[in-house]
Amino acid sequence: MNADRAEICVVACAEAWRGSGEVLASPMGVIPTIGARLARLTFAPELLLTDGEALLMGDVPALGSASRVTEGWLPYRRHLALVAGGRRHVMMGASQLDRHGNQNISCIGDWKRPARQLLGVRGAPANTLNNPTSYWIPRHSPRVLVERVDMVSGVGYDRAAAAGPSATRFHRIVRVVTDLAVLDFETPDRTMRVRSLHPGVSADELRDATGFPLDVPDGVPRTRTPSAAELRLIREVVDPAGLRDREVRR
Template identity: 60%
Template sequence: MTRADVCVAACADLFAEDGEVLASPMGLIPSLGARLARLTSAPELLLSDGEATLLGPDGEPEGWLPFRQVFDVVAHGRRHVVMGANQVDRYGNQNISCIGPHERPTRQLLGVRGAPGNTANHRTSYWVPRHSRRVLVEAVDVVAGVGHDRARAAGLRYHDVYRVVTNLAVFDFATPDGSMRLRSVHPGVELDEVLGQTSFPLVTEGAGTTREPSAAELELLRTRLDPDGRREKEVPS
């Protein structure tokens, strides 16, 4: 078992209780997690190729969902997207737009893309392959995805920023003020490393160890979902 295997299993667990929703995982590890969940804990999960085809866990076509209808799914909240984050703060505000002041950034990134609508309408989680103080920041430079503090201030009824999975740990926001809480530390990672690579204080009470994937899950990963081991390049052991 490797750290990458643990991260895939943690991403699979994001979808475990979702039921029949459209999974929109962005990136290799979240995509493997969604496919693993479809084969194990979340058989009703719908997977899309990002355009119009609904796919099975092995990539075979299973249905048709024209892109224009994705917006209906988004508006009705039947979606769980796992996005990346160049920055994410203690309340789950996410930045994928730029680094530095918006009027004069030092680095231009993707732009806000669909992050505002995602966080306002349906469940959103984040995947961070390189946990560091530059990513888990006290305050994001630009708010692309809306965090719990701003959602409460704006009265966003369907806001649901769920979890953050990194290469070191798993976090949620199950605190009275919606601030980030350490849910679990990956096997082989020390708590001090997580705290030292995070720019804000974390609630750590009750944190455990991220579960290891089962033998059946490892078999699926190694022989069916990622036999070439691409996940190891994204999260080296």
């Protein structure tokens, strides 16, 4: 069975939780949600998943279906305790993201008089400073991957370092998954690097879609494709309605 781009992105998101241990997976978006559930069904059975409200799920239902097994109760105050204690790995979106991992979901333009008002800062600072964070970007473009974000919502490596040990102690950006590539910050200066290119994506295509110079070394690996067993889980168990195709174009 051949995997399409959306299914490759699902597996790339799932891999962000590999080795996370018994933590709360908090995916934001369709592809990350499928990825978290795929990880739970395969290589990360210890992951905690919620129904998006106040319950920990003991099973892994299809998208849009209710959980039939309740593993625990997770009201808002306990959720915040998990965030503050580092027992959560969130995968957020980003309206803008720069090479240092600073994220903007608040506004476009000068914050005193923005051209576009977005979600607001919300919980991004606490997420990035207190527990592992990853990002999902369904449209990799120079408008999203920018030289400098218009406002910092999620804290990147440069700003965490400038703030000192209180900010860097638990700060870690694990992965950035886009519809073109997988990126991380495992460099000496903690700036973004290419971890893998999705099949069919060229180095020039990735560079052209990025708003800052991005080195794509020769021999950079391809993002792994899902196995036959993973494809079956994606297509028949987790997302039989094909909601993934609304987020990533074929």
